[in-house]
Amino acid sequence: MSVWWEHVRSLLSLRAHEHAALPDLRGLESRRARVERTHFLADDHERSHNGDRMYVLRREPRNSRDASSIAVHARGRVVGYVSDSHAAGIAPLLDDLGGAALVNGLGSTAGSSRLWVELPAEDALREFVGSYEAA
Template sequence: MPTWLEHLCHSLIGRTRSHDDLPDLRVLSTSREDVARTYYVVDDPERRSRDDRLYVLRVGRGHGSRAHDVAVHSHGRVIGFLSKGSAAMLAEPLARLGGAAIVNGAGPRPGTTRLRVDLPTAEAMRSFASRSGRSAR
């Protein structure tokens, strides 16, 4: 799909849902990690900017080995996934928070095209869940 058509599609249908009802994890202590499996879904203009950006993490609805995938969304579309280790740590707490949450992210480091996402630490997730009245291990 040409880049101009992709931008048109995202401007028309990409922002279909408000983030107001999602838990906001941007205030938690985090560590920055590369987003995996972005090869064919992120266009060059999105990779050129190294600016901070808003992402939404969503627990996967797959089966088998993909059941615990955590997808990283930007502007209403999947741009990649968390690594297996990070997804295993965050899938259950995210599911208990409703299956999705807002996080920060950033463009690629110099010399690479991998986008990055700020992931809350396990302790920060437990603390957040207890403050919000929801249980997380």
Template sequence: MGILELLFGRKPPAQQPPVQATRNTTIRHRAPDGSIVVEMYTPEQTAARVEAYRLELEAREPAPKGRATDGVKKKTVDVSTLRVLDLRSIPATQYRIVGSAFSVTQAGRYEHGADQYLLIREPRNKHDPNAVAVYGKGRRVGYATRTKAAMLALILDPLPYDAFLVNGTGMGAEKQMQVGIPAAAALQKYLRVLPAE
């Protein structure tokens, strides 16, 4: 029971919820001809535009996490045309594949990451004449590190092969793409007993 009702025997008027003032959204942007354009939208129009934009984004391919796709240079190879030497039987150490951000998107890392990779020399690479590209499922996914590439270039360049098959790991919840690179001594020992072509 309220004080007014006790004193005068009547009830106060019921309180109405406060009225929310609707605010229009004003957008200013520059038109292609250089003039400034001002557009005003009601809250309903703004909500409709936001929803339309959200649906448009969902329809697109998901963007990679962490880096724009502008710097990605897609390079593929037809494996059936290459002379490939299988090096998977040589004990190897797993090394991180570098430069993958310039070769594949985040989704591409999952798609082209594999348990086997091809190592292909790139002697005309403008950044490193010893460069060794790493290909997964026919697509370049990155490179061997500079130190490993320098070691591999000395050993692999004289051989009559276009590519070298090695083990590796693809992307996972707690792991990055890695390529198995044999130690120089083990690789040279393997090549010494290799039958001549």
């Protein structure tokens, strides 16, 4: 359902981004990070879902709060943002990939509403960007 919803959102917003067209960073070395500035609260049904989730990182260069802002999308909606300290390092590399990419997320853990995302390590992402541009 999440892929379907992202496709509908893309059509409605007149964006060309579809999951198949986005660079897939899920296989890169990564580190777990909290999703910041979220107003999204995971309900019991979502907390009961175990395993990885697919998230989309999308750059928001016109964000008035921070020019290196990266939004975390799940099921076609923004669920929060990458922390400013992490975003500063990976934002330029994400720009080189077109401004959006697929990553894994962990949703929340039992008894918590905190969301987590797997952010690619800067060195691994830099290497990926180099090979992506060459392809």
